[in-house]
Amino acid sequence: MVSASLPSPDTISDSEFREYLERYPACVAEISEAKGAKPGQQTLARLDEYRYGTALDTFGPASPDAVMGLDDVKTLVEWKLRHGKFRPTLMKLVSSNDPDTVRNTIQEAIAHYRNKADVSGTIDMLAKLKGIGPATASLLLAVHDPDNVAFFADEAFYWLCCGGVKAPIKYNAKEYADLNARARKLAQRLGVRAVDVERVAFVLMRQPEGDADKTVRKPSEESRVPSAKEAPAQKPPAKIDTGSKQEKRKASGDGPAAGSAVRRSKRGKQQA
Template structure:
């Protein structure tokens, strides 16, 4: 179940949503610093700037300045792998697509979505690419239409469809249809963009507590009255036999000899 401090998508207010949205940059920066990057590897923070900055500026205007190519797809997939669950074979599969085929498929999908407002149909076109399932396909489409299409992120699905519970996800078209419908309902209610809901969900599900001193939730602070004054967790309370019926009362043995 969702934390009691985590607002429901059905009741979250406009001010609450924007409060969490404003926390996203600090949240992702702290996570990026904590994870670090291998030599020659782009940091998560830099990939995030591409995902929500350069990529949206280039492809998200409704009339893209350029066609999305294989290099763009690979950078977005790298962001997806570093931002969420790492899948070691995914990049190899994506890289095996022919560049011309990638551009053609994405152009077809974006046109289909633009002409018919048919998200499932556009995703079906994008999944013709090797290594591109519904989740990654939704990312490519969301970059082209950030106002109305949400990326199929785990955090978004947990918050919008599972009441904040980290339930198993099959990454199916049916699940994404439910996720996008719920995101659109919230977007209409508060007049916000799908891309903003996506980032709010990430903050809520990675660091639900409203802790300004620890915006990314990288480390957990001790809890309890004693921890608040000493900085240490209080010792665990031993349960009596009455509190723990399954505990056995120890048998007092004579010092004159042990029972066999």
């Protein structure tokens, strides 16, 4: 069951999808401005330009001979930490990798992927690096093949696999296989890229509640406001006797609190 405020991945139309995709830059810019950046730290907006611009140009299908190094991995991990859930020890673990080991491991893994189109096997190879679990491994692979591989982002998992509900995530290979399969199915249905599915999911899960209905989805027949001709005639309100103070009653504006926080399970490991 999909959250009532979100379109389903199975039924979202091409026009709806593209409208959400167009909102991604503004969504990230707003979050980037709210988060800010410490001295010497890049903003989320700048890191996002690297993730979806420079990195794809440098390591994507158009540049099959480019080899990703440790500094590139660190920049992508920094983007991941500022774009999603922050893990305080992840960058330290990733930085502790030997630069030559990083280059050789990634080069072998990507060669394996391009020869066999084996997503699962490639994720396992990349996850041999320190601090690189299935989620970060999927990010490295998604940069090399943005058309067919989606990043294991929380927002993508919530929308594609949990019906828009923020359920606990184990960040294991099985969950990622499910996420990537669903992302590819949607991408093929609409003729879009896996990287686009990833960004649309981010907008859907990060937008203020109710924005989906206000900006994209059309009102249903039941919720449509009738025109003046269609609206039934209404009787004038009855006069209220205000003669006696004892008969006056105070109106109360109190109501039940709206919304509730969703509990998330904490992972003991910082690797993701």
